[in-house]
């Protein structure tokens with residue numbers, strides 16, 4: 001065995017308030033996050049959304065101390081994983097590659113090349129696969145790989161998702177049980193799984209397995225927990241005008257309160273670290289909503305972070321991946337209807353002179369509308385909630 005590396009993939013988050021705007025620009029520049037009919041409109045629109053959204057977003061980051069803890073926690077997970085792998089007799093170097101902020105995936109790859117890694121396990125820190133998260137990072141890696149003969153020499157393997165692993169499930173069940181046991185009436189508590197949402201189209205038209213994996217994950221956690229508590233699954237953090245996976249967390253909480261639920265324990269399940277959507281959205285916004293709706297006791301299960309059972313399972317996952325046949329980017333779930341997912345590409349394939357003329361006209365109309373909206377602070381993008 002040559003030099004072994006592990007590349008942990010994650011989303012990234014702004015470390016200080018000045019980072020929020022460029023972070024949002026990077027996020028909305030990603031066609032896996034926001035889909036537009038024309039590729040060339042992606043960056044101007046990303047710039048516009050980042051410009052208009054960053055003040056509101058900064059307010060949220062201010063409420064959690066002025067920045068995301070994601071880099072710090074992910075780096076702690078990397079250190080803990082490296083140590084655990086060492087204990088298991090595997091000397092591996094662990095790298096962190098973020099999709100939208102530092103340390104970027106490209107920075108991690110530069111280090112991997114510098115360290116002359118021979119075997120690489122690519123492990124997303126998302127338990128469930130979505131086109132918008134792990135899928136986006138894999139797609140980026142695949143593009144970089146295609147152009148880099150040095151990377152092509154590395155024997156790599158990817159782990160697409162791992163929500164069904166018993167170590168992960170046990171760690172989640174332990175955290176939930178711990179919280180329940182702190183409650184005065186543990187069996188009365190309603191367990192509320194809150195997953196990050198995605199647009200419904202991703203699942204229904206593009207074949208994103210995310211919803212199925214989230215549902216299965218919830219059932220497996222409940223089975224592992226083995227307690228009599230009732231539970232609900234809902235989806236949080238909707239952005240923009242289109243329909244997302246339902247039920248929405250902000251609707252499900254008042255409904256439960258109306259049904260008479262008084263004790264609610266929220267379990268974040270799409271993400272393994274504390275971040276803005278646990279610390280601000282759940283702990284502040286949903287708590288306030290729950291209390292206003294009549295919930296008397298609102299509790300939240302902490303994220304796994306460096307939970308020892310979880311880190312041990314990550315280490316086992318790496319060892320198993322090294323011992324198994326390699327899984328390459330081309331084998332990972334892709335949108336089943338490529339045309340629907342990337343309408344801009346379909347447009348390019350069908351490019352005609354008429355299309356070019358209409359491209360130009362629509363671009364002009366779009367840009368004028370955007371400028372008017374930027375000046376007046378009013379317009380359709382404000383109306384639909386994107387700005």
Ligand SMILES: C=CC1=C(C)c2cc3[nH]c(cc4nc(cc5[nH]c(cc1n2)c(C)c5CCC(=O)O)C(CCC(=O)O)=C4C)c(C)c3C=C
Nearest residue numbers: 012013014033057068070130132133196198239270275276
């Ligand atoms: C599994 C987790 C996540 C999925 C699925 C996901 C999809 C998704 N997200 C957006 C838009 C935004 N996400 C933002 C922050 C953010 N998203 C995730 C995770 C998932 N996103 C995390 C962990 C974070 C926070 C990182 C941190 O700073 O702590 C943001 C920025 C914050 C804000 O302004 O609200 C946006 C915007 C879309 C559109 C999407 C699916 C298409």
Ligand SMILES: [Fe+2]
Nearest residue numbers: 011196237277
């Ligand atoms: Fe997100």
Ligand SMILES: [Fe+2]
Nearest residue numbers: 196237239277
């Ligand atoms: Fe979000």
